[in-house]
Amino acid sequence: MNKAFVKESDEDGDDDLAPENVRLPPGTKNYITTEGYNKLRAEFTRLMNEERPEVVQIVSWAASNGDRSENGDYLYGKKRLREIDRRMRFLTKRLEIAEVVDPSTQPNKDQVFFGATVVYSDKAGEEFRVTIVGVDEAEPLLGKISWISPVARALTKAREGDTVVLRTPAGMDELDILEISYPEPSREQK
Structure with missing residues (x-):
């Protein structure tokens, strides 16, 4: 049937089923933790x-x-x-391009990278604990933020004791890095 007679676009719209419509920036990899990958596989x-x-x-x-x-x-x-069917197509695409990263094998555990759990405080002195994860496993209300989020980007490569600048719509904020941790390697990896 001619597309002029049906309500379909050239795009399949599968990215609409991403968490909160988060799309990967062009040219980036779909980093995901082992736990996140397993959750997507289980859902599929x-x-x-x-x-x-x-x-x-x-x-x-x-x-x-x-x-x-x-x-x-x-x-x-x-x-x-x-x-x-749309969700299954989306999950298939995301799992195919997923690059599983095990944060416990991070060699530079004194710096913030993918998979790190970071405790920081803002200018007002309020403390936050976040874990940097993949876009498909981000749950901000549970402290899991996407590695492409502004906060994660500001924190990346920082060390304990560093102060980083976060640009927000409300202006600049300074974040003091209080603690950095990574998960322990599982017994199979030791």
Whole structure:
């Protein structure tokens, strides 16, 4: 069918399912921790092996009931199936380009890099604890910030005792680095 007659764009819109619509900057790698990678794989597996077959079964049952135009189970099921398929395409793309980084193997543990947990204070003296993670695993309310976020970029390469400048829409802020830590290597790595 000609695209003039349907509501589709040339882009598949899979990036719309990124956390808070975060897209990777052009030319950058999709850094992710082992934990984050495993969570994305688990979500993909759950969608593929549990949710999708369940929804397909419901749609199939609803379709067998006859008139589909006013069949809520059928209409909702088809919509949910499209959402699941779109999320699975997104996860497939992200997992394919993922570059898994194990922060516990970081040689420069006295500096802030990907995977570091940093305790810092701002000008007002308020303390914050953040862990720098991949864009697909960032959860700012839980203290997990993306490595491309302004705070992470300001902190990167800093050492304990350093003061870094953070540019915000409200102006400049100074962050004092109080503590840097990395996860311990697992037993298999020792």
